[in-house]
Amino acid sequence: MKTSVRVAAISALTKPGERDGNLALIGEWCDRAADEGAQLALFPELSVCGFVPNHPLGDHAAWLREALLGARRMAEPLTGETVRALTEIAGSAGLMVAAGMLEDAGNTFYNSTVLVDEDGLAGVWRKMHVPMFEMPFYSGGPAPEVVETGLGRIGANICFDALLPESTRLLAVENVEVVLFPFAADPAPGTAAAWAEWAGPPLRARCVENGVFGIACNYAGHVRYAGVEQTFPGGAMVVGPRGEVLAQQLDGAPMLVANIEAETLLRARADPDYLFRYRRPHLYGPLAG
Numbered sequence: 637m638k639t640s641v642r643v644a645a646i647s648a649l650t651k652p653g654e655r656d657g658n659l660a661l662i663g664e665w666c667d668r669a670a671d672e673g674a675q676l677a678l679f680p681e682l683s684v685c686g687f688v689p690n691h692p693l694g695d696h697a698a699w700l701r702e703a704l705l706g707a708r709r710m711a712e713p714l715t716g717e718t719v720r721a722l723t724e725i726a727g728s729a730g731l732m733v734a735a736g737m738l739e740d741a742g743n744t745f746y747n748s749t750v751l752v753d754e755d756g757l758a759g760v761w762r763k764m765h766v767p768m769f770e771m772p773f774y775s776g777g778p779a780p781e782v783v784e785t786g787l788g789r790i791g792a793n794i795c796f797d798a799l800l801p802e803s804t805r806l807l808a809v810e811n812v813e814v815v816l817f818p819f820a821a822d823p824a825p826g827t828a829a830a831w832a833e834w835a836g837p838p839l840r841a842r843c844v845e846n847g848v849f850g851i852a853c854n855y856a857g858h859v860r861y862a863g864v865e866q867t868f869p870g871g872a873m874v875v876g877p878r879g880e881v882l883a884q885q886l887d888g889a890p891m892l893v894a895n896i897e898a899e900t901l902l903r904a905r906a907d908p909d910y911l912f913r914y915r916r917p918h919l920y921g922p923l924a925g
């Protein structure tokens with residue numbers, strides 16, 4: 637990992653089905669992040685295509701048909717305009733960008749987070765664990781991979797993935813150093829503090845279990861699509877490899893900027909209580925059943 641990495645977690649409001657406008661907004665926030673010295677900018681789950689609200693109160697069948705048609709129109713392959721545009725944004729701002737998109741993988745759609753730099757696609761992660769209300773839109777993805785970058789070894793778990801410990805452990809066995817956690821969640825009563833209370837304990841656990849940094853940001857703002865509405869409260873946090881919250885943003889501001897240090901990671905992994913080193917995988921066979 638690089639000696640010091642300055643990261644930005646950005647909860648800028650994007651709208652479902654408005655890719656070009658969303659990309660323009662992402663570009664503006666990347667410029668602001670770069671002005672703050674950030675080297676990596678993380679945006680929420682499905683931030684490029686916009687999050688489709690999925691709790692209809694009326695005719696469910698009619699809503700589902702309209703929403704699915706819209707999702708198919710939003711989905712793009714990794715060779716499409718989204719990755720090209722994000723590459724231009726990354727090059728212009730001089731940082732790495734991680735953003736969410738609905739990926740058209742042929743017969744299958746994925747909720748994907750892509751990582752790009754000025755040279756193009758550096759990594760892609762597909763949401764593995766799909767909540768019930770999201771199942772009509774995309775399938776669960778494969779085991780995630782870790783990518784080697786100039787900033788460090790990076791992986792991602794998307795929203796619901798963070799609630800299951802196996803998600804981050806799959807990255808940890810590949811020696812991940814920084815895990816990106818993009819969210820789109822609105823736990824009651826719908827405040828950023830409520831999101832932090834809901835997401836914070838699993839995020840802290842995932843980081844201390846594996847001795848990794850976690851960068852998390854949540855979707856923000858009101859979205860409407862196919863006659864259904866949903867409001868997301870935003871929120872962001874940076875968690876250290878001992879499970880400590882290094883920084884958080886819960887006051888409605890769209891961007892959190894913080895530094896993560898290689899020395900912090902080194903010391904956490906040198907601690908006598910570094911949990912990852914006490915794993916005994918040969919005992920865990922029944923867990924795979």
